Amino acid sequence: MAGELSFEKPLLELNRKIEELRRFTEEKDIDFTDEIVKLEARAKALAQEIYGNLTPWQRVQLARHPERPTTLDFINALFTDFIELHGDRLYGDDAAIVAGIAKFNEQPVTVIGHQKGKDTKENIARNFGMPHPEGYRKALRLMQQADKFNRPIICFINTPGAYPGKAAEERGQSEAIARNLREMASFGVPIICIVTGEGGSGGALALGIGNRLLMLENAFYSVISPEGAAALLWKDASQAQRAAESLKITAQDLFELGVVDEIVPEPIGGAHRNFAETVTGLRSVLLKHLDALKTMSREELVVDRYHKYKAIGRYAAFTESV
Numbered sequence: 001m002a003g004e005l006s007f008e009k010p011l012l013e014l015n016r017k018i019e020e021l022r023r024f025t026e027e028k029d030i031d032f033t034d035e036i037v038k039l040e041a042r043a044k045a046l047a048q049e050i051y052g053n054l055t056p057w058q059r060v061q062l063a064r065h066p067e068r069p070t071t072l073d074f075i076n077a078l079f080t081d082f083i084e085l086h087g088d089r090l091y092g093d094d095a096a097i098v099a100g101i102a103k104f105n106e107q108p109v110t111v112i113g114h115q116k117g118k119d120t121k122e123n124i125a126r127n128f129g130m131p132h133p134e135g136y137r138k139a140l141r142l143m144q145q146a147d148k149f150n151r152p153i154i155c156f157i158n159t160p161g162a163y164p165g166k167a168a169e170e171r172g173q174s175e176a177i178a179r180n181l182r183e184m185a186s187f188g189v190p191i192i193c194i195v196t197g198e199g200g201s202g203g204a205l206a207l208g209i210g211n212r213l214l215m216l217e218n219a220f221y222s223v224i225s226p227e228g229a230a231a232l233l234w235k236d237a238s239q240a241q242r243a244a245e246s247l248k249i250t251a252q253d254l255f256e257l258g259v260v261d262e263i264v265p266e267p268i269g270g271a272h273r274n275f276a277e278t279v280t281g282l283r284s285v286l287l288k289h290l291d292a293l294k295t296m297s298r299e300e301l302v303v304d305r306y307h308k309y310k311a312i313g314r315y316a317a318f319t320e321s322v
């Protein structure tokens with residue numbers, strides 16, 4: 001079955017057996033109720049065992065699941081009156097970034113996010129969620145507009161990284177990312193960033209400078225993909241699982257390190273298993289943080305953002321001995 005992950009197969013096979021027994025009960029008029037109850041209990045215990053002890057690599061696999069909710073899924077579920085805006089006013093439009101204005105709990109906001117496709121055709125059209133520089137410049141144009149009209153900015157992050165192709169580099173990929181980092185640090189409106197799936201390197205960070213950084217439970221945020229790190233460290237991309245464990249890229253690791261402000265719980269099996277439950281949890285967390293940030297002045301928001309990033313990591317002053 002498309003989207004089946006290897007570590008989930010025992011549970012999925014058990015669920016298929018349960019469905020077969022239910023179908024026999026309906027079609028053949030044979031009562032398998034007792035067997036179904038026993039299998040459901042086994043399935044529940046197995047699900048708790050599998051998803052309660054996920055490794056970093058298994059979380060990476062869930063974050064990349066082809067059925068994982070996209071930015072447009074979250075926009076349609078969380079916001080009303082969404083109007084998508086296009087183009088960077090310099091080169092063109094980039095379908096790997098969706099952006100526009102909407103209402104969240106009746107408040108006008110600007111919403112921006114990476115957009116992957118639902119199938120191969122759409123993934124090709126959206127470049128698998130890997131933006132070109134015009135995508136980041138479109139995002140910046142809308143953020144500048146939000147700052148001008150005092151609208152909070154909400155960013156959804158889900159990308160393997162910025163597109164590394166020749167054309168993207170010729171059009172200033174690194175400059176576009178760097179400009180976003182600088183400008184996002186200076187805006188006087190609340191900025192909330194949510195990693196919903198993959199948070200890949202600078203391509204993710206270009207939408208990630210905010211007052212609050214949230215992560216879905218099975219998302220990951222990394223300076224390099226596990227495969228890329230494995231290729232660099234051990235000259236073997238097949239060591240990706242080992243790299244994932246070493247990089248400390250899961251929401252749980254990053255929360256402990258102080259990079260992430262809050263982890264948004266997912267249903268058992270991942271966000272794609274029960275999207276409505278995921279949205280309910282995310283809505284509550286967004287409301288809480290947005291209400292807190294709305295009490296700050298423009299100057300306080302900038303200072304808050306500065307201190308958030310200054311507090312990440314450890315450093316010591318270096319004094320050269322005479």
